[in-house]
Amino acid sequence: MIAVGYTMIYGVILLINFAHGEIYMLGAFFAVTFISLLGLPFYVAFFLSMACCAICGVLLDIVAYRPLRQSPRLAALITAIGMSIFLQNLAMVIWGSRPKPFPNEALPAYFEKTAVSFSGVNLSWFHLFIFGVTIVMMVGLNLIIKKTRWGKAMRAVAQNQTMAALTGINVNRVISYTFALAGALGGAAGIMVAAFYNSLYPTMGYVAGVKAFAAAVLGGIGSVPGAMLGGVVLGVAEAFGAGYLSSLYRDGISYAVMIIVIIFIPAGLFGKVLKETKKSM
Protein backbone atom coordinates (compact mmCIF):
# COMPACT_ATOMS: atom_id res chain seq x y z
CA MET A 1 0.00 0.00 0.00
CA ILE A 2 2.88 2.35 0.63
CA ALA A 3 4.23 1.32 -2.74
CA VAL A 4 0.96 2.38 -4.31
CA GLY A 5 1.26 5.76 -2.64
CA TYR A 6 4.73 6.23 -4.05
CA THR A 7 3.74 5.24 -7.48
CA MET A 8 0.63 7.42 -7.51
CA ILE A 9 2.54 10.53 -6.66
CA TYR A 10 5.32 9.68 -9.06
CA GLY A 11 2.76 8.96 -11.74
CA VAL A 12 1.10 12.31 -11.35
CA ILE A 13 3.95 14.74 -10.76
CA LEU A 14 7.07 12.67 -11.44
CA LEU A 15 8.30 13.06 -7.90
CA ILE A 16 9.71 10.28 -5.74
CA ASN A 17 8.15 11.35 -2.48
CA PHE A 18 10.71 10.01 -0.03
CA ALA A 19 8.71 11.44 2.84
CA HIS A 20 5.94 8.98 2.11
CA GLY A 21 7.37 6.40 4.52
CA GLU A 22 7.10 9.02 7.24
CA ILE A 23 3.39 9.45 6.57
CA TYR A 24 3.09 5.73 7.22
CA MET A 25 4.94 6.16 10.50
CA LEU A 26 2.73 9.12 11.44
CA GLY A 27 -0.34 6.99 10.73
CA ALA A 28 0.75 4.50 13.37
CA PHE A 29 1.55 7.20 15.91
CA PHE A 30 -1.69 9.07 15.32
CA ALA A 31 -3.67 5.91 15.85
CA VAL A 32 -1.86 5.05 19.07
CA THR A 33 -2.30 8.58 20.34
CA PHE A 34 -6.00 8.55 19.60
CA ILE A 35 -6.39 5.23 21.35
CA SER A 36 -4.31 5.86 24.44
CA LEU A 37 -4.93 9.58 24.98
CA LEU A 38 -8.51 9.95 23.83
CA GLY A 39 -9.57 6.39 24.53
CA LEU A 40 -11.16 6.00 21.13
CA PRO A 41 -12.08 2.54 19.89
CA PHE A 42 -9.75 0.95 17.34
CA TYR A 43 -11.92 1.41 14.26
CA VAL A 44 -12.61 5.07 14.98
CA ALA A 45 -8.93 5.71 15.62
CA PHE A 46 -8.11 3.86 12.40
CA PHE A 47 -10.25 6.10 10.21
CA LEU A 48 -9.43 9.28 12.10
CA SER A 49 -5.75 8.57 11.71
CA MET A 50 -6.17 7.89 8.00
CA ALA A 51 -7.87 11.26 7.69
CA CYS A 52 -5.00 12.93 9.56
CA CYS A 53 -2.51 11.27 7.21
CA ALA A 54 -4.44 12.54 4.23
CA ILE A 55 -4.21 16.04 5.66
CA CYS A 56 -0.50 15.56 6.35
CA GLY A 57 0.01 14.48 2.75
CA VAL A 58 -1.69 17.61 1.47
CA LEU A 59 0.23 19.85 3.87
CA LEU A 60 3.47 18.22 2.79
CA ASP A 61 2.68 19.03 -0.80
CA ILE A 62 1.64 22.61 -0.10
CA VAL A 63 4.54 23.43 2.21
CA ALA A 64 7.36 21.50 0.56
CA TYR A 65 6.62 20.67 -3.05
CA ARG A 66 4.25 23.25 -4.47
CA PRO A 67 6.76 26.13 -4.29
CA LEU A 68 9.14 23.93 -6.29
CA ARG A 69 6.70 22.86 -8.98
CA GLN A 70 8.55 24.73 -11.70
CA SER A 71 12.05 23.94 -10.43
CA PRO A 72 14.26 21.09 -11.60
CA ARG A 73 13.12 17.71 -10.34
CA LEU A 74 16.32 17.23 -8.36
CA ALA A 75 15.38 20.16 -6.11
CA ALA A 76 12.04 18.55 -5.27
CA LEU A 77 13.74 15.20 -4.69
CA ILE A 78 16.20 16.68 -2.23
CA THR A 79 13.33 18.45 -0.51
CA ALA A 80 11.56 15.11 -0.23
CA ILE A 81 14.56 13.57 1.54
CA GLY A 82 14.73 16.64 3.76
CA MET A 83 11.05 16.35 4.67
CA SER A 84 11.59 12.70 5.47
CA ILE A 85 14.35 13.52 7.94
CA PHE A 86 12.36 16.43 9.35
CA LEU A 87 9.25 14.33 9.97
CA GLN A 88 11.28 11.55 11.59
CA ASN A 89 12.82 14.00 14.01
CA LEU A 90 9.53 15.74 14.64
CA ALA A 91 8.05 12.39 15.63
CA MET A 92 11.00 11.79 17.97
CA VAL A 93 10.42 15.13 19.64
CA ILE A 94 6.71 14.51 20.08
CA TRP A 95 6.60 10.81 20.90
CA GLY A 96 10.18 10.03 21.96
CA SER A 97 12.67 7.91 20.10
CA ARG A 98 12.09 4.59 21.87
CA PRO A 99 9.88 1.94 20.28
CA LYS A 100 6.40 1.85 21.74
CA PRO A 101 4.07 -1.10 22.00
CA PHE A 102 0.73 -0.87 20.25
CA PRO A 103 -2.09 -0.70 22.82
CA ASN A 104 -3.29 -4.21 22.09
CA GLU A 105 -6.09 -4.03 24.60
CA ALA A 106 -7.80 -1.59 22.24
CA LEU A 107 -7.94 -4.13 19.45
CA PRO A 108 -11.22 -6.00 19.20
CA ALA A 109 -10.89 -9.19 21.21
CA TYR A 110 -11.84 -11.51 18.35
CA PHE A 111 -8.78 -10.38 16.37
CA GLU A 112 -6.77 -12.98 18.25
CA LYS A 113 -9.15 -15.81 17.49
CA THR A 114 -8.55 -18.15 14.63
CA ALA A 115 -10.84 -17.47 11.73
CA VAL A 116 -9.82 -20.04 9.21
CA SER A 117 -7.45 -22.91 9.47
CA PHE A 118 -6.39 -25.32 6.82
CA SER A 119 -3.54 -27.80 6.63
CA GLY A 120 -1.96 -26.54 9.79
CA VAL A 121 -2.06 -22.86 8.86
CA ASN A 122 -4.11 -20.71 11.18
CA LEU A 123 -5.33 -17.33 10.08
CA SER A 124 -6.66 -15.04 12.77
CA TRP A 125 -9.40 -12.51 12.30
CA PHE A 126 -6.68 -9.90 12.38
CA HIS A 127 -5.00 -11.48 9.37
CA LEU A 128 -8.32 -11.40 7.59
CA PHE A 129 -8.91 -7.81 8.64
CA ILE A 130 -5.58 -6.71 7.17
CA PHE A 131 -6.17 -8.74 4.07
CA GLY A 132 -9.71 -7.41 3.67
CA VAL A 133 -8.82 -3.78 4.22
CA THR A 134 -5.99 -4.05 1.72
CA ILE A 135 -8.19 -5.62 -0.93
CA VAL A 136 -10.99 -3.11 -0.40
CA MET A 137 -8.57 -0.22 -0.64
CA MET A 138 -6.86 -1.50 -3.76
CA VAL A 139 -10.14 -2.18 -5.51
CA GLY A 140 -11.53 1.15 -4.36
CA LEU A 141 -8.46 2.96 -5.56
CA ASN A 142 -8.66 1.32 -8.95
CA LEU A 143 -12.30 2.31 -9.25
CA ILE A 144 -11.53 5.88 -8.29
CA ILE A 145 -8.76 6.16 -10.84
CA LYS A 146 -10.61 4.40 -13.62
CA LYS A 147 -14.18 5.54 -13.23
CA THR A 148 -14.53 8.85 -11.47
CA ARG A 149 -14.25 12.35 -12.85
CA TRP A 150 -11.58 13.00 -10.31
CA GLY A 151 -9.60 9.91 -11.35
CA LYS A 152 -9.79 11.01 -14.95
CA ALA A 153 -8.48 14.40 -13.94
CA MET A 154 -5.64 12.70 -12.09
CA ARG A 155 -4.66 10.73 -15.15
CA ALA A 156 -4.92 13.82 -17.31
CA VAL A 157 -2.62 15.78 -15.00
CA ALA A 158 -0.19 12.87 -15.06
CA GLN A 159 -0.05 12.93 -18.84
CA ASN A 160 0.10 16.62 -19.55
CA GLN A 161 -0.26 19.31 -16.92
CA THR A 162 -0.57 22.23 -19.30
CA MET A 163 -3.27 20.54 -21.32
CA ALA A 164 -5.07 19.44 -18.18
CA ALA A 165 -5.21 23.08 -17.10
CA LEU A 166 -6.50 24.03 -20.55
CA THR A 167 -9.45 21.67 -20.19
CA GLY A 168 -10.39 23.43 -16.99
CA ILE A 169 -8.77 21.16 -14.41
CA ASN A 170 -7.38 22.88 -11.33
CA VAL A 171 -4.02 21.13 -11.45
CA ASN A 172 -2.87 22.00 -7.94
CA ARG A 173 -6.09 20.76 -6.45
CA VAL A 174 -5.85 17.44 -8.26
CA ILE A 175 -2.28 17.04 -7.00
CA SER A 176 -3.48 17.78 -3.47
CA TYR A 177 -6.15 15.09 -3.77
CA THR A 178 -3.51 12.67 -4.94
CA PHE A 179 -1.37 13.41 -1.92
CA ALA A 180 -4.42 13.02 0.32
CA LEU A 181 -5.28 9.64 -1.14
CA ALA A 182 -1.68 8.44 -0.99
CA GLY A 183 -1.44 9.74 2.60
CA ALA A 184 -4.59 7.91 3.69
CA LEU A 185 -3.37 4.66 2.19
CA GLY A 186 0.07 5.03 3.75
CA GLY A 187 -1.47 5.86 7.11
CA ALA A 188 -3.71 2.79 7.01
CA ALA A 189 -0.70 0.63 6.23
CA GLY A 190 1.21 2.14 9.13
CA ILE A 191 -1.54 1.42 11.63
CA MET A 192 -1.99 -2.15 10.51
CA VAL A 193 1.72 -2.94 10.55
CA ALA A 194 2.21 -1.30 13.96
CA ALA A 195 -0.73 -3.23 15.39
CA PHE A 196 0.39 -6.48 13.81
CA TYR A 197 3.99 -6.35 14.97
CA ASN A 198 2.94 -4.59 18.16
CA SER A 199 5.59 -1.92 17.90
CA LEU A 200 6.08 1.51 16.45
CA TYR A 201 9.03 3.88 16.36
CA PRO A 202 9.88 7.12 14.58
CA THR A 203 12.24 5.54 12.08
CA MET A 204 9.87 2.73 11.10
CA GLY A 205 8.92 4.67 8.01
CA TYR A 206 12.42 4.62 6.65
CA VAL A 207 12.88 0.91 5.98
CA ALA A 208 9.24 0.50 5.03
CA GLY A 209 9.60 3.43 2.65
CA VAL A 210 12.65 1.99 0.97
CA LYS A 211 10.97 -1.40 0.60
CA ALA A 212 7.86 0.18 -0.80
CA PHE A 213 10.00 2.10 -3.21
CA ALA A 214 11.61 -1.18 -4.25
CA ALA A 215 8.15 -2.67 -4.78
CA ALA A 216 7.08 0.32 -6.84
CA VAL A 217 10.22 0.07 -8.96
CA LEU A 218 9.65 -3.65 -9.39
CA GLY A 219 6.10 -3.07 -10.55
CA GLY A 220 7.12 -0.27 -12.85
CA ILE A 221 7.06 3.13 -11.24
CA GLY A 222 3.99 5.15 -12.09
CA SER A 223 1.82 2.06 -12.55
CA VAL A 224 -0.69 1.45 -9.76
CA PRO A 225 -1.43 -2.23 -10.51
CA GLY A 226 2.33 -2.70 -10.92
CA ALA A 227 2.92 -1.38 -7.42
CA MET A 228 0.27 -3.71 -6.01
CA LEU A 229 1.84 -6.72 -7.66
CA GLY A 230 5.36 -5.53 -6.85
CA GLY A 231 4.41 -5.33 -3.18
CA VAL A 232 3.08 -8.89 -3.15
CA VAL A 233 6.03 -10.31 -5.08
CA LEU A 234 8.52 -8.55 -2.85
CA GLY A 235 6.75 -9.72 0.30
CA VAL A 236 6.77 -13.32 -0.88
CA ALA A 237 10.40 -13.07 -1.99
CA GLU A 238 11.34 -11.73 1.42
CA ALA A 239 9.47 -14.42 3.27
CA PHE A 240 11.05 -17.18 1.18
CA GLY A 241 14.46 -15.56 1.40
CA ALA A 242 14.17 -15.31 5.14
CA GLY A 243 12.96 -18.87 5.37
CA TYR A 244 15.38 -20.61 3.04
CA LEU A 245 18.50 -18.48 3.43
CA SER A 246 18.54 -16.70 6.72
CA SER A 247 16.30 -14.11 8.27
CA LEU A 248 19.36 -11.89 8.38
CA TYR A 249 19.05 -11.50 4.65
CA ARG A 250 15.42 -10.39 4.81
CA ASP A 251 16.04 -6.69 4.25
CA GLY A 252 18.82 -7.37 1.77
CA ILE A 253 16.39 -9.10 -0.55
CA SER A 254 14.44 -5.92 -1.22
CA TYR A 255 17.58 -4.14 -2.25
CA ALA A 256 18.76 -7.08 -4.32
CA VAL A 257 15.43 -7.18 -6.13
CA MET A 258 15.59 -3.45 -6.78
CA ILE A 259 19.11 -3.67 -8.18
CA ILE A 260 18.24 -6.62 -10.41
CA VAL A 261 15.14 -4.85 -11.70
CA ILE A 262 17.03 -1.67 -12.44
CA ILE A 263 19.76 -3.54 -14.32
CA PHE A 264 17.62 -5.94 -16.32
CA ILE A 265 14.11 -4.51 -16.63
CA PRO A 266 14.43 -0.83 -15.79
CA ALA A 267 10.84 -0.18 -16.78
CA GLY A 268 9.59 -2.70 -14.22
CA LEU A 269 6.88 -5.26 -14.76
CA PHE A 270 4.13 -2.89 -15.82
CA GLY A 271 6.12 0.23 -16.49
CA LYS A 272 6.05 2.11 -19.69
CA VAL A 273 9.32 2.75 -21.39
CA LEU A 274 9.77 6.43 -20.80
CA LYS A 275 10.53 8.57 -23.73
CA GLU A 276 12.99 11.33 -23.11
CA THR A 277 10.49 14.04 -23.80
CA LYS A 278 9.65 16.85 -21.49
CA LYS A 279 6.02 16.71 -20.62
CA SER A 280 5.40 20.25 -19.58
CA MET A 281 6.09 23.17 -21.78
Next chain:
Amino acid sequence: MLLKLDNVKTYYGNIRALKGISIEVEEGEIVCLIGGNGAGKSTTLMTISGVLTPVEGNVLYQGQSIVAVRPDNIVQMGICQVPEGRMIFPLLTVMENLDLGAYLRKDKNGIKEDFERIFRLFPVLRERRKQHGGTLSGGEQQMLAIARALMARPRLLLLDEPSLGLAPILVDSIFETIRQINEQGTTILLVEQNAQLALQFSHRGYVIETGEIALADSSTELLKNEQVKKAYLGE
Protein backbone atom coordinates in the same frame (compact mmCIF):
# COMPACT_ATOMS: atom_id res chain seq x y z
CA MET B 1 -15.83 43.46 -28.00
CA LEU B 2 -15.38 39.85 -26.89
CA LEU B 3 -11.62 39.87 -26.46
CA LYS B 4 -9.14 42.67 -26.40
CA LEU B 5 -5.39 42.48 -25.88
CA ASP B 6 -3.92 45.82 -24.99
CA ASN B 7 -0.15 46.26 -25.39
CA VAL B 8 0.56 42.80 -23.95
CA LYS B 9 4.17 41.96 -23.12
CA THR B 10 4.99 38.41 -22.12
CA TYR B 11 8.22 36.61 -21.35
CA TYR B 12 8.64 33.02 -22.39
CA GLY B 13 11.38 31.88 -20.05
CA ASN B 14 13.97 34.63 -20.35
CA ILE B 15 12.94 35.60 -23.84
CA ARG B 16 10.75 38.63 -24.37
CA ALA B 17 8.35 36.85 -26.70
CA LEU B 18 5.64 39.50 -26.91
CA LYS B 19 6.76 43.11 -27.15
CA GLY B 20 3.41 44.81 -26.94
CA ILE B 21 0.61 43.03 -28.77
CA SER B 22 -2.80 44.62 -29.29
CA ILE B 23 -5.55 42.53 -30.80
CA GLU B 24 -9.33 42.78 -30.87
CA VAL B 25 -11.80 40.01 -31.53
CA GLU B 26 -15.52 40.72 -32.05
CA GLU B 27 -18.26 38.24 -31.18
CA GLY B 28 -18.93 35.89 -34.10
CA GLU B 29 -15.72 36.50 -36.02
CA ILE B 30 -12.94 34.27 -37.22
CA VAL B 31 -9.75 36.20 -36.65
CA CYS B 32 -6.41 34.81 -37.70
CA LEU B 33 -2.94 35.50 -36.48
CA ILE B 34 -0.27 34.71 -39.03
CA GLY B 35 3.48 34.87 -38.83
CA GLY B 36 6.64 32.82 -39.03
CA ASN B 37 8.26 30.51 -36.51
CA GLY B 38 8.96 32.14 -33.19
CA ALA B 39 6.97 35.27 -33.99
CA GLY B 40 4.99 34.89 -30.77
CA LYS B 41 1.75 33.40 -32.06
CA SER B 42 1.54 30.54 -29.60
CA THR B 43 2.75 32.73 -26.76
CA THR B 44 -0.17 35.04 -27.50
CA LEU B 45 -2.65 32.20 -27.14
CA MET B 46 -0.97 30.87 -23.99
CA THR B 47 -1.17 34.36 -22.51
CA ILE B 48 -4.89 34.56 -23.27
CA SER B 49 -5.43 31.12 -21.70
CA GLY B 50 -3.61 32.15 -18.55
CA VAL B 51 -0.81 29.59 -18.84
CA LEU B 52 1.59 32.50 -19.23
CA THR B 53 1.17 35.79 -17.39
CA PRO B 54 2.03 39.05 -19.12
CA VAL B 55 4.47 41.40 -17.41
CA GLU B 56 2.72 44.40 -18.84
CA GLY B 57 -0.47 45.24 -20.69
CA ASN B 58 -3.96 43.88 -20.26
CA VAL B 59 -6.15 41.08 -21.57
CA LEU B 60 -9.84 41.98 -21.49
CA TYR B 61 -12.54 39.38 -22.00
CA GLN B 62 -16.05 40.81 -22.21
CA GLY B 63 -14.61 43.99 -20.80
CA GLN B 64 -13.10 42.27 -17.76
CA SER B 65 -9.39 41.80 -17.14
CA ILE B 66 -8.33 38.13 -17.12
CA VAL B 67 -4.67 38.73 -16.39
CA ALA B 68 -3.39 36.40 -13.61
CA VAL B 69 -6.62 34.41 -13.60
CA ARG B 70 -5.96 30.64 -13.31
CA PRO B 71 -6.21 28.69 -16.59
CA ASP B 72 -9.06 26.52 -15.35
CA ASN B 73 -11.08 29.61 -14.41
CA ILE B 74 -10.48 31.06 -17.85
CA VAL B 75 -11.91 27.87 -19.34
CA GLN B 76 -14.89 28.32 -17.04
CA MET B 77 -15.37 31.82 -18.47
CA GLY B 78 -15.72 30.33 -21.94
CA ILE B 79 -12.28 30.50 -23.54
CA CYS B 80 -10.93 27.16 -24.74
CA GLN B 81 -7.70 26.43 -26.50
CA VAL B 82 -6.64 23.69 -28.88
CA PRO B 83 -2.91 23.98 -28.39
CA GLU B 84 -0.19 23.41 -30.91
CA GLY B 85 0.71 19.77 -31.32
CA ARG B 86 -2.84 18.82 -30.32
CA MET B 87 -1.90 17.61 -26.82
CA ILE B 88 -4.54 14.96 -26.58
CA PHE B 89 -4.13 12.61 -23.62
CA PRO B 90 -2.51 9.58 -25.28
CA LEU B 91 -3.32 7.04 -22.56
CA LEU B 92 -6.94 8.05 -22.18
CA THR B 93 -9.61 6.75 -24.51
CA VAL B 94 -11.29 9.04 -27.01
CA MET B 95 -14.38 9.09 -24.80
CA GLU B 96 -12.34 10.00 -21.73
CA ASN B 97 -10.60 12.77 -23.65
CA LEU B 98 -13.99 14.17 -24.60
CA ASP B 99 -15.30 13.76 -21.05
CA LEU B 100 -12.43 15.88 -19.82
CA GLY B 101 -13.38 18.55 -22.31
CA ALA B 102 -16.66 18.81 -20.44
CA TYR B 103 -14.87 18.65 -17.07
CA LEU B 104 -16.40 21.84 -15.70
CA ARG B 105 -19.91 21.25 -16.96
CA LYS B 106 -22.70 19.87 -14.83
CA ASP B 107 -25.57 19.88 -17.37
CA LYS B 108 -25.79 16.16 -18.19
CA ASN B 109 -28.33 16.59 -20.97
CA GLY B 110 -26.35 19.34 -22.62
CA ILE B 111 -23.25 17.17 -22.54
CA LYS B 112 -25.14 14.32 -24.16
CA GLU B 113 -26.37 16.62 -26.92
CA ASP B 114 -22.85 17.85 -27.49
CA PHE B 115 -21.54 14.31 -27.81
CA GLU B 116 -24.10 13.78 -30.57
CA ARG B 117 -23.18 17.06 -32.20
CA ILE B 118 -19.49 16.20 -32.11
CA PHE B 119 -20.02 12.73 -33.51
CA ARG B 120 -22.00 14.31 -36.36
CA LEU B 121 -19.14 16.71 -36.96
CA PHE B 122 -16.48 14.01 -36.68
CA PRO B 123 -18.05 10.59 -37.38
CA VAL B 124 -14.66 8.87 -37.16
CA LEU B 125 -14.45 9.70 -33.46
CA ARG B 126 -17.55 7.66 -32.80
CA GLU B 127 -15.91 4.61 -34.36
CA ARG B 128 -12.76 5.19 -32.35
CA ARG B 129 -14.39 6.15 -29.06
CA LYS B 130 -12.98 3.21 -27.07
CA GLN B 131 -9.45 3.53 -28.46
CA HIS B 132 -6.64 5.27 -26.67
CA GLY B 133 -5.98 8.78 -27.94
CA GLY B 134 -2.38 7.90 -28.70
CA THR B 135 -3.40 5.26 -31.24
CA LEU B 136 -5.21 7.72 -33.49
CA SER B 137 -3.68 9.13 -36.65
CA GLY B 138 -2.53 12.74 -36.75
CA GLY B 139 -5.72 13.95 -38.42
CA GLU B 140 -7.93 12.05 -36.02
CA GLN B 141 -5.97 13.46 -33.09
CA GLN B 142 -6.53 16.97 -34.41
CA MET B 143 -10.25 16.27 -34.69
CA LEU B 144 -10.24 14.90 -31.16
CA ALA B 145 -8.41 17.96 -29.86
CA ILE B 146 -10.95 20.28 -31.49
CA ALA B 147 -13.84 18.11 -30.35
CA ARG B 148 -12.53 18.09 -26.81
CA ALA B 149 -12.39 21.88 -26.76
CA LEU B 150 -15.94 22.06 -28.16
CA MET B 151 -17.19 19.85 -25.33
CA ALA B 152 -16.65 22.82 -23.04
CA ARG B 153 -19.11 24.85 -25.17
CA PRO B 154 -16.69 27.75 -25.48
CA ARG B 155 -17.72 31.23 -26.57
CA LEU B 156 -14.23 31.81 -27.84
CA LEU B 157 -12.15 29.01 -29.33
CA LEU B 158 -8.42 29.48 -29.68
CA LEU B 159 -6.87 27.24 -32.34
CA ASP B 160 -3.13 26.88 -32.59
CA GLU B 161 -1.89 25.55 -35.95
CA PRO B 162 -4.74 23.18 -36.72
CA SER B 163 -3.14 22.34 -40.09
CA LEU B 164 0.21 21.31 -38.63
CA GLY B 165 1.42 17.95 -39.91
CA LEU B 166 -1.77 17.06 -41.73
CA ALA B 167 -2.26 15.84 -45.30
CA PRO B 168 -3.62 18.61 -47.58
CA ILE B 169 -6.95 16.90 -48.05
CA LEU B 170 -7.45 16.67 -44.29
CA VAL B 171 -6.43 20.28 -43.83
CA ASP B 172 -9.30 21.40 -46.06
CA SER B 173 -11.82 19.33 -44.20
CA ILE B 174 -10.56 20.58 -40.82
CA PHE B 175 -10.93 24.18 -41.97
CA GLU B 176 -14.36 23.43 -43.38
CA THR B 177 -15.28 22.15 -39.91
CA ILE B 178 -13.83 25.25 -38.30
CA ARG B 179 -16.10 27.35 -40.50
CA GLN B 180 -19.10 25.25 -39.49
CA ILE B 181 -18.26 25.65 -35.81
CA ASN B 182 -18.08 29.39 -36.34
CA GLU B 183 -21.42 29.45 -38.14
CA GLN B 184 -22.94 27.65 -35.17
CA GLY B 185 -21.98 30.66 -33.05
CA THR B 186 -18.47 30.17 -31.69
CA THR B 187 -15.99 32.99 -32.08
CA ILE B 188 -12.61 31.79 -33.27
CA LEU B 189 -9.09 33.11 -32.92
CA LEU B 190 -6.87 31.10 -35.20
CA VAL B 191 -3.09 30.92 -35.29
CA GLU B 192 -1.54 29.59 -38.49
CA GLN B 193 1.66 29.36 -40.43
CA ASN B 194 -0.32 28.45 -43.51
CA ALA B 195 -1.25 32.07 -44.23
CA GLN B 196 -3.05 31.43 -47.51
CA LEU B 197 -5.48 29.03 -45.92
CA ALA B 198 -5.96 31.02 -42.73
CA LEU B 199 -6.76 34.19 -44.65
CA GLN B 200 -9.21 32.39 -46.91
CA PHE B 201 -11.17 31.11 -43.98
CA SER B 202 -11.11 34.14 -41.70
CA HIS B 203 -12.75 37.57 -41.59
CA ARG B 204 -9.83 39.57 -40.31
CA GLY B 205 -6.16 38.93 -39.83
CA TYR B 206 -3.13 40.15 -37.92
CA VAL B 207 0.42 39.66 -39.10
CA ILE B 208 2.77 39.16 -36.18
CA GLU B 209 6.53 39.54 -36.48
CA THR B 210 9.07 39.08 -33.66
CA GLY B 211 6.54 39.77 -30.94
CA GLU B 212 4.86 42.76 -32.54
CA ILE B 213 1.84 43.30 -34.75
CA ALA B 214 3.17 44.28 -38.18
CA LEU B 215 -0.12 44.52 -40.06
CA ALA B 216 -3.82 44.35 -39.32
CA ASP B 217 -6.58 44.30 -41.89
CA SER B 218 -9.49 42.35 -43.27
CA SER B 219 -8.42 38.98 -44.62
CA THR B 220 -9.32 39.85 -48.21
CA GLU B 221 -7.14 42.94 -48.05
CA LEU B 222 -4.27 41.03 -46.49
CA LEU B 223 -4.43 38.45 -49.26
CA LYS B 224 -3.88 41.28 -51.74
CA ASN B 225 -1.19 43.01 -49.69
CA GLU B 226 2.21 42.99 -51.44
CA GLN B 227 4.17 42.60 -48.22
CA VAL B 228 2.07 39.64 -47.10
CA LYS B 229 2.25 38.05 -50.53
CA LYS B 230 6.01 38.24 -50.52
CA ALA B 231 6.63 37.12 -46.96
CA TYR B 232 3.89 34.58 -46.33
CA LEU B 233 2.17 33.54 -49.50
CA GLY B 234 5.31 32.74 -51.42
CA GLU B 235 4.40 34.73 -54.49
